[in-house]
Amino acid sequence: MSDPTTQLTVLFMPESAHGPTNQCIGIGKVLLDRGHKVVFAAERSWEGKLAPLGFVEALVDLAPPDPGATDEAAGQFWIDFINETSPEFRKPTLEQLASFVQPTYQALIDGARYAEPQLKAIIEEHRPDVLVEDNVVAFPALVTSGAPFVRIVSCNPLEIRGPGIAPVFSGYAAADPSGWEPFLAEFDRTHQETWEAFNAWVQEQGAPPLPARDFVHTSEVANLYVFPEELDYTDARPLGATWHRMDSSLRETDAEWEMPDSFAARPEGAALIYLSLGSLGGADIELLQRLIDVLGTTEHRVVVSMGPRADEIRLTANMVGDAIVPQTKIIPQVDLVITHGGNNTTTESLHFGKPMIVLPLFWDQYDNAQRVDETGYGVRLSTYGFTDDELLGAVERLLADTELRARAAATGEAIRSRGGLRVGADVIERVGLDHVRGRG
Secondary structure (H helix, E strand, C coil), X not given: CCCCCCCCEEEEEECCCHHHHHHHHHHHHHHHHCCCEEEECCEHHHCCCCHHHCCEECCECCCCCCCCCCHHHHHHHHHHHHHXXXXXXXXXXXXXXXXXXXXXHHHHHHHHHHHXXXXXXXXXXXXXXXXXXXXXXXXXXXXXXXXXXXXXXXXXXXXXXXXXXXXXXXXXXXXXXXXXXXXXXXHHHHHHHHHHHHHHHHHHCCCCCXXXXXXXXXXXXXXXXXXXXXXXXXXXXXXXXXXXXXXXXXXXXXXXXXXXXXXXXXXXXXXXXXXXXXXXXXXXXXXXXXXXXXXXXXXXXXXXXXXXXXXXXXXXCCEEEECCCCHHHHHHHCCEEEECCCHHHHHHHHHCCCCEEECCCCCCHHHHHHHHHHCCCEEECCCCCCXXXXXXXXXXXXXXXXXXXXXXXXXXXXXXXXXXXXXXXXXXXXXXXXXXXXXX
């Protein structure tokens, strides 16, 4: 696919969260290795983290800069966010539409509005041949530049709406559609005014109207989504020819991880488990500490991604961990993953053929948890309602299920053979090369 005579300039605009940015880093590194220039119009908190990987940092602010802000202050923002918001995660997903999902969309919209002139200036400076957006709200500058844009969906693909599938953010079962219409009606009730105002502003910037219920454009040229075929919904909701599935998007930039000698020499029957609630969920230290304490009663060895409040977490004797760990190097070595159900962790776990216990916190994590459970690759537990016996029982059941472990391993091998990272890079590269050749 790569044309050694043509160097493209590819601009990525990922959501500021770790999941979308990390998966864009994965694709971007492939394009970089092919000789293309890769520009990241990422949120400013990524400053200094992308350039060492070879990318051009063209960062944007999503709100007025705070002159007194520091890295510590940025980290404290997310700690405060989880502390203030975590009570919402205990509500049914239907109730979260008004109290969490709509305010989150509004905050993202405010960021898009603020970033628009900055993004236009970045595009004017770098003149990208193809623009890539991995976000859940539109940035009009990406679709009005004159160059083609590619959309990436790095959340659960229920975000690509259609008949025959459960509503995104609901966590509802595929086999029981009874709650689907009431959920969509409540989504419309709580989001319609926000959508109408944003849609009007998007068109004022010269961009096309937004699709109904969607806050982001779909590309007419090419769209990507990150989700394994084995979990996908395409049997119930087929997708058009512009959509391309990346079964996984495994970044290749994580540092190596060496298993401690005590873990390698663990007693017979003791498994190795990876525990992570993600970059945000880890700030809910009451939940994380409870999981640690319960798992601390077992003979298993546990690697813990401790999150932004790591200094407040007490690991037990059978554990090691750090605030940030090289997840893609750890998962291949473990027997089981206990996760919040973020799309990166879900797809990475299945990429390596690992069963999961999923305790969702917010957004599409409910959908991933439900899909893992109903396809038989793991167990969904009530995040704040599980009992100690439920968690421990799920751990032992999944570890003892040799049929599941063999099926998961075979699925992981199939996913790895499909090379999702390079599928995504190929699509973006083709779009860019077609544009350059057409221009010439």
